[in-house]
Amino acid sequence: MVVNKPTIMIYVREPDEDLLREVCAGIEEEGVLYQVQAHEGDLDSLAYEAAKESMLGSGIGIHGARLAMQMQRLPRGKNVFELDAPSFGQCRNLGANSARAVKKLPFKEISL
Amino acid sequence: MKLVAGVDIGNSTTEVCIGGIGDDGAFRFLSSASRMTTGTKGTLPNVLGVKAALEEALDEIRQPLSALDLVRLNEAAPVIGDTAMETITETIITESSMIGHNPSTPAGAGEAVGELLLLENIWKGKPGVPYIVAVANKFSYEEAAARLNQHIPELDIRGLILQADEAVLVENRLNKKMPIVDEVRHISKVPEGKLAAIEVALPGTSIRMLSNPYGIATLLGLDADETKAVTPIAKSLIGKRSAVVIRTPHGNIRENVLPAGHITFHGQQEKRVDIDAGAEQIMETLAQAGEIRDIDGETNTNVGNMLTRIKSSMADVSKEQHDKIQITDILAVDTLAPVEISGSLAGETCMEKAVGIAAMVKTQQLPMREIAARLERELGVKAVVAGVEAVMASLGAMTTPGTRLPLAMLDMGGGSTDAALLQADGSVRTTHQAGAGELVSMLIQTELGLGSRTAAEQIKKYPMGKVESLFHMRLENGAMQFFEESIDPRYYGHVVLLAPGEMLKVEEDIPMEKILEVRREAKQKVFVTNALRALREVAPDHDLRRIPNVVLVGGSAEDFEIPEMLTQALAEYRIVCGRGNIRGVCGPRNAVATGLLLSGIGEDSYGRQ
Numbered sequence: 007m008v009v010n011k012p013t014i015m016i017y018v019r020e021p022d023e024d025l026l027r028e029v030c031a032g033i034e035e036e037g038v039l040y041q042v043q044a045h046e047g048d049l050d051s052l053a054y055e056a057a058k059e060s061m062l063g064s065g066i067g068i069h070g071a072r073l074a075m076q077m078q079r080l081p082r083g084k085n086v087f088e089l090d091a092p093s094f095g096q097c098r099n100l101g102a103n104s105a106r107a108v109k110k111l112p113f114k115e116i117s118l
Numbered sequence: 119m120k121l122v123a124g125v126d127i128g129n130s131t132t133e134v135c136i137g138g139i140g141d142d143g144a145f146r147f148l149s150s151a152s153r154m155t156t157g158t159k160g161t162l163p164n165v166l167g168v169k170a171a172l173e174e175a176l177d178e179i180r181q182p183l184s185a186l187d188l189v190r191l192n193e194a195a196p197v198i199g200d201t202a203m204e205t206i207t208e209t210i211i212t213e214s215s216m217i218g219h220n221p222s223t224p225a226g227a228g229e230a231v232g233e234l235l236l237l238e239n240i241w242k243g244k245p246g247v248p249y250i251v252a253v254a255n256k257f258s259y260e261e262a263a264a265r266l267n268q269h270i271p272e273l274d275i276r277g278l279i280l281q282a283d284e285a286v287l288v289e290n291r292l293n294k295k296m297p298i299v300d301e302v303r304h305i306s307k308v309p310e311g312k313l314a315a316i317e318v319a320l321p322g323t324s325i326r327m328l329s330n331p332y333g334i335a336t337l338l339g340l341d342a343d344e345t346k347a348v349t350p351i352a353k354s355l356i357g358k359r360s361a362v363v364i365r366t367p368h369g370n371i372r373e374n375v376l377p378a379g380h381i382t383f384h385g386q387q388e389k390r391v392d393i394d395a396g397a398e399q400i401m402e403t404l405a406q407a408g409e410i411r412d413i414d415g416e417t418n419t420n421v422g423n424m425l426t427r428i429k430s431s432m433a434d435v436s437k438e439q440h441d442k443i444q445i446t447d448i449l450a451v452d453t454l455a456p457v458e459i460s461g462s463l464a465g466e467t468c469m470e471k472a473v474g475i476a477a478m479v480k481t482q483q484l485p486m487r488e489i490a491a492r493l494e495r496e497l498g499v500k501a502v503v504a505g506v507e508a509v510m511a512s513l514g515a516m517t518t519p520g521t522r523l524p525l526a527m528l529d530m531g532g533g534s535t536d537a538a539l540l541q542a543d544g545s546v547r548t549t550h551q552a553g554a555g556e557l558v559s560m561l562i563q564t565e566l567g568l569g570s571r572t573a574a575e576q577i578k579k580y581p582m583g584k585v586e587s588l589f590h591m592r593l594e595n596g597a598m599q600f601f602e603e604s605i606d607p608r609y610y611g612h613v614v615l616l617a618p619g620e621m622l623k624v625e626e627d628i629p630m631e632k633i634l635e636v637r638r639e640a641k642q643k644v645f646v647t648n649a650l651r652a653l654r655e656v657a658p659d660h661d662l663r664r665i666p667n668v669v670l671v672g673g674s675a676e677d678f679e680i681p682e683m684l685t686q687a688l689a690e691y692r693i694v695c696g697r698g699n700i701r702g703v704c705g706p707r708n709a710v711a712t713g714l715l716l717s718g719i720g721e722d723s724y725g726r727q
Contacts, residue, residue, distance in 0.1 A: 031259070035223055035286045077588060086588075086607040110586055111222070112611035112627065 014038055014064045014104050015056035017045040021068040028094045029066060029073065032101020038062070038108055049074050054082040062108045066100070073097065075104050087116055120187045121148075123175070124714030125168055126507070127194065127489070129159050129532055130673065132167040135711035136175045145719050147701055150708050151175035160194055160485060165492050172497075183497055190504035190714040191490050197446075197478050197550045199533030200428045201560045204420040205455055205472040206378040206393060216351050217279070218328070218361040218466050221301040225285035228297050229317040229327045230276035231337050234310050234364065237265060243273045250316055250362075251275055252308045255282040263291035270294050277316040279362060281305040299360045313338060313365040319358075328352065328361040338365045354459065354468040378473075379419025381448075383407035393421045393473055397450040400473075401647075404448065412444040413477070424475060432479040447478045449553030449651075451643050456567040467567070474561055476644075478534055478552035505717050508538040508548040513716045514709030515669035516540065517701045520694075525667045526656060527698075527709070528649055528684075530554045530674035535645075537652035539665065549655040553648050555674055561640040566628055576622055577637055580615040581678060584630050594634055638679070645680050646687045653688075662688075668695035675706035 014033055018026060026042070033040045045052055049069045053076035056065025063078035073092065074085040087103060089096055099114040106113055120139045126132065135150040151174035157163025173183060232248035237257060243249055253262045259282070266275060270293055278298040280288065285300035297318035302308075315337035319325045327333035331352045335345040348363070355361045378393040381400065386408030391400050404410070415422035425445065433440045451474045456467040490501040504510075512527035523542040528535070532555045538548040555578070563574035583591040588604040591614070608623065613630045615622040624633070650662070658664045668688060674680050681697040688695040698706040 031284075031287055034290060035284060037223060037286055080588065080604055084604070086610075106611065110611055113607065 011041070012039065012061045014040040014062055014066065014108065015060040016040055016042045016066045016068065017047075017052040017056040018042060018068045019045060019047070019052060020070055022071045024094070025071060025073065025092065025097045026068055028097035029068070029101035029104075032098040032103075033105045034101075035098075036102050036105035036109065038105040049088075050083045050085065053085055054080075064104045064107045066104050073100055075100055075107075077107055087113075089116070121176075121181065121185050122188045122190065122715060122718065123172055123186055124190050124192075124504075124510075124711035125172070126192045126510070126708075126710035126714065127155060127159055127164050127168065128672075128710075129155065131155055131707075132164065132171050133708050133711045134168070134171040134175050135708055135715055136172075136179065137715040145715075147712070147715070149175045149178040150704060150711065151178070152707060160489075162485075162489060162492055164489055165496060168489075168493060169496065183499070186497065186499045188718075189490075189493060189497070189499055189501040190718055191486055191493075191501060192505060192507045192510055192710050192714060193486055193503055194507055197480055197534050198432060199476055199478045199552055199554070199556065200431055201474065201476045201557050202424040202428055203453070203455065203472055203474045203560055203564055204378070204424045205457055205470045206420065216355070216361070216363050216466070217299065217302055218351075218355040218358045219301070220359045221283065221285070221299065223283065223286050224297075224299050224318045224360040225289035226277075226295055226297040227318050227320045229315060229337060230297055231313065231315045232274075232276040234308055234312050234314050236308075236310055237262060239310070240265060240269050240273070243269065245272050246274065248274045248276045250277045250279065250314050252279045252305055252310075253281065253288075254305050255280075259284040259287040260291065263288050267291075267293050279305065279308065279316065297360075299362055302362075309364060309366065314362055315365075316360075316362045318360045324357045324359060325355060325361050328363050329355040329358070334363055338363065340365075354466065379416035379421045381413060381415050381421055381425070383410055384412045384414075385410040393419075397452040397473060400448075400450040401651075410446050412446070413448055414445075421473075421475075425477065428475075428477045429479070432477075432481075443479055445477045446480050447550070447552040449476045449551070449557065449644065449648060450474070451553075451557065451561060451647075453561055453565055455564040472564065474557060474564070476533075476553035476557040478550060504714050506548070507710055508536050508550075509540075509546045510713030510717060511536070511671055511709045512538040512540040512546060513713035514700055514711070515671055515698050515713075517712060517716070518669050518698045519702050521667045521669060524658075524665065525669060526653055526665045528652065528668055528670050528695075529672035529709075530645060530648070530670070530680070531672050532556050535648045535652050536672075537656050539656040539658075547656045549652055551648055551652050551655070553644055558640045558644045561643065562636055565636045565640070566626065566633065568626060573625070576615050576617065577624070577633060578641075579677070580617050580622070582613055582615055582624075582630055582633060584613050585609045585611060592630075594630060638683075641677075641680055641683060645674065646683060649684050649687065653693075662691045662693065665691075665693055668693050669698040670696065671698045671700070671706045671709040 052067025053074035057076040057078045065076050067074045071091045073089045075087040099116045103113045122137050124135045132155045133152045136148045138146050138148050151171045153167050153171040156167035232250040235249045235251050237253045277296050280300040283301050285298040317325045317328045331349045334348050380392045383389045389403045389407040391403040415425040429443045433443050453472050453474050454469045455472040457470045459466050459468050486503045493501040515527040526539045528537050535551045535554050559574045568574050583593045585591045590600045613624040654660050675697050685695050700708045
């Protein structure tokens with residue numbers, strides 16, 4: 007039997023390490039646990055599968071410098087947020103938002 | 119068959135009602151319509167809206183405009199209203215000495231006392247002295263944690279103040295547990311070398327030591343006089359998740375009572391009342407003064423300025439001389455307004471006492487006859503000004519099923535509350551009072567600290583819900599609503615207003631319960647108070663119990679909760695009160711237009727020409 011910890015899943019494929027670090031910091035500041043795993047597939051699938059696997063129902067996909075946040079039961083490709091080559095601040099907020107989705111708090115502003 | 123139209127030009131909508139008189143002289147209602155009023159009420163641009171509404175109503179019975187025989191217009195009430203709000207206390211901090219706010223994620227818990235030290239100067243720290251370290255956002259969380267860890271063995275570091283939103287990140291990398299306050303915007307104003315106390319509450323609770331004057335005294339070692347001086351600080355920190363209080367021997371905080379001044383009522387008796395006495399006292403004094411000619415405030419005080427401002431804005435609207443404008447009624451309401459404390463470090467606010475006032479000004483008669491003449495020219499149909507608005511409204515209200523005479527009509531609009539009592543012998547008493555929907559919007563805006571009046575108006579108008587997941591929301595009455603399609607993530611976790619056909623997000627982060635409480639209280643304070651005041655004015659011998667029926671018409675009667683509030687409040691006086699249902703089909707709308715048609719029955723202008 008596989009036991010999942012209550013974590014936000016981050017599925018990555020050749021991720022930009024700096025962006026990944028900021029996403030993780032965003033989640034950590036909100037006090038939620040996370041797990042990073044390498045996977046195959048396109049960005050939509052990474053985010054979709056991550057959310058599906060996460061016990062908390064919140065997942066992030068990172069492919070290179072492209073990021074997507076997804077929540078369980080939303081259809082594949084209908085990402086909650088999507089960023090392409092974002093700033094560090096945007097990554098931090100994307101991470102925070104994946105945690106806020108779990109905590110049922112309003113999302114932080116992410117565009118700009 | 120002759121066709122007659124009743125036309126009511128209101129502040130926001132223009133309503134028409136079409137009736138027909140058969141060859142046998144029997145009168146029948148045929149159709150009605152409602153359109154946005156074009157231009158300011160009582161001005162010539164209104165004609166456009168009237169024409170559009172008439173066309174719509176006539177379309178319904180397949181008749182051209184030229185088929186009309188007569189148009190009857192209302193004589194609009196010559197009153198306009200305005201509102202103003204003024205705080206009567208203010209809190210001032212000289213020399214920055216406190217931080218108290220609700221960062222979403224502070225870290226650690228408990229309280230600490232120490233000397234303030236900036237991270238860049240940490241090498242200057244002396245062993246054995248307790249410190250609270252302030253960290254600007256030029257240091258990343260990793261850098262800050264590394265530097266602090268380096269000094270923790272030798273220095274006694276008790277707590278941290280961060281500029282960035284990184285309290286948890288720093289805490290997780292620190293070798294020692296301590297309370298950490300973050301998101302302090304103006305960290306450069308933190309005075310190094312001063313003694314400070316810092317407190318972070320456990321999750322789900324609020325701070326205990328720094329919101330208590332004796333708690334501050336204990337932590338900072340204050341004497342009795344100093345403790346008295348910090349009481350306003352403690353007061354403004356109540357309910358916060360985290361706080362910092364800095365001991366600044368020369369600075370202080372004081373709560374000023376502003377020179378609020380007094381109001382003078384020029385009525386049958388001259389009466390004067392201090393604004394500080396509160397809304398209840400003001401309204402009581404107003405009642406004692408009898409019929410009011412004018413109201414003014416002490417010059418160079420807040421209330422004086424407030425009333426002057428109302429008069430000059432009214433002078434602009436009515437295009438009359440400033441000194442000819444006379445305020446004939448006011449409604450005062452106590453309220454609290456969140457005001458940013460001058461001299462604060464993180465944009466803290468303090469709830470200051472305030473008073474909101476709605477005032478009513480009598481103006482010249484509106485140029486309705488000009489509008490009638492213009493209509494006559496454009497339509498080629500005879501148009502007359504046929505009756506006073508409040509009287510017509512009570513005639514229209516009478517068509518509500520289940521009513522009998524004497525009957526009171528209550529029309530609560532945006533600017534004023536109008537009431538009329540129609541007696542069995544046909545006599546009518548009317549009154550206009552200050553205070554209605556706009557005052558409610560102002561109270562909601564100030565008490566919730568909203569950025570725009572539009573947002574307050576929407577909160578007033580629509581019920582709420584909180585989006586709890588992407589597929590459901592919790593409505594304000596506790597019920598749950600589920601959605602087939604996922605809700606737009608922008609709404610996630612927010613309180614939304616359920617406007618017809620769309621959801622409107624409340625931008626400010628305010629709990630739904632708080633919004634609900636403020637909304638209901640504002641409506642109670644204005645509408646219930648004013649309904650009683652207006653009805654007492656028109657009641658026989660000013661005795662409310664002698665009014666058997668009250669019919670609510672106009673804009674506020676369509677509100678989703680005001681009619682119920684009034685039904686409850688008036689049930690105490692055994693009055694049957696409810697939302698009108700004009701002609702059994704129109705709801706609370708169309709009362710004036712309907713009344714205009716009814717008032718003409720039997721007049722010469724109707725049939726026998």
